Amino acid sequence: MQTQSVSSSNGHPAPPPARAEVPGSVDDLLALAPDALARLYREASVPDLSRIDGDLKGRMLAWQGLRGPAAELIRAAGSWSRFPWRGKSFHPRGAGAGEGVNRVVSDGFKIFKFTTFVGPSRAGAFDAVQLDYDHPGNPFFIRAIKDEIRELKPGLFLGQAWLQLKDKEHLVLYFGLQMP
Numbered sequence: 094m095q096t097q098s099v100s101s102s103n104g105h106p107a108p109p110p111a112r113a114e115v116p117g118s119v120d121d122l123l124a125l126a127p128d129a130l131a132r133l134y135r136e137a138s139v140p141d142l143s144r145i146d147g148d149l150k151g152r153m154l155a156w157q158g159l160r161g162p163a164a165e166l167i168r169a170a171g172s173w174s175r176f177p178w179r180g181k182s183f184h185p186r187g188a189g190a191g192e193g194v195n196r197v198v199s200d201g202f203k204i205f206k207f208t209t210f211v212g213p214s215r216a217g218a219f220d221a222v223q224l225d226y227d228h229p230g231n232p233f234f235i236r237a238i239k240d241e242i243r244e245l246k247p248g249l250f251l252g253q254a255w256l257q258l259k260d261k262e263h264l265v266l267y268f269g270l271q272m273p
Contacts, residue, residue: 115245119152119269122251123172127155130267131216134251137243139211139220143185148200149250149270151180157264181224181270183209193224205235214241215255215262224252240268248272 115133116122122130153171156163170176179196182203186192191209196202207224214221224240239262242252250270255262 119150119249119271120172122154122269123152123168125154127157127267130155130251133245134243134253135217137245137251140222140242140244140250142191142209142211142222143188145183145191145222146185147272148182148196149180149272151178152269153178154267154269156266205231216253242270
């Protein structure tokens, strides 16, 4: 099988596309639009489940498809110190699985349990850590959510929340997580 090299107008091979600059913290991710977050997500790596442990700070970053004032409102809400979602707590259970829960209102109020495992991403031909909420104790509308995360750099994660509606999954929002 023969491969083709893409050349620039001067006949030299075209350089690979530049990688997106990785922000320094979960708060820095708030400034990014959904298309920039999507690019970062594709370029991120699959984290080792055994290293994702404890209470991670969370930020809601952007709703898919929102632009203009609505997008700015979401960014403002996500950065507000009193925003109800505080983050996620993770507990590895071996090399390939774990569990966790969302922290809401305060770090002590934990609801919406999930299990974790590495599996195919809904966003492309790569893997991600899957967060599965399909547990009997969760309400039906939470059980329809499938989150996934990838690691931007050690301790900084970018996530996507997907919602199952009928027979199709829809990307709803981006969120960020950071280890303390």
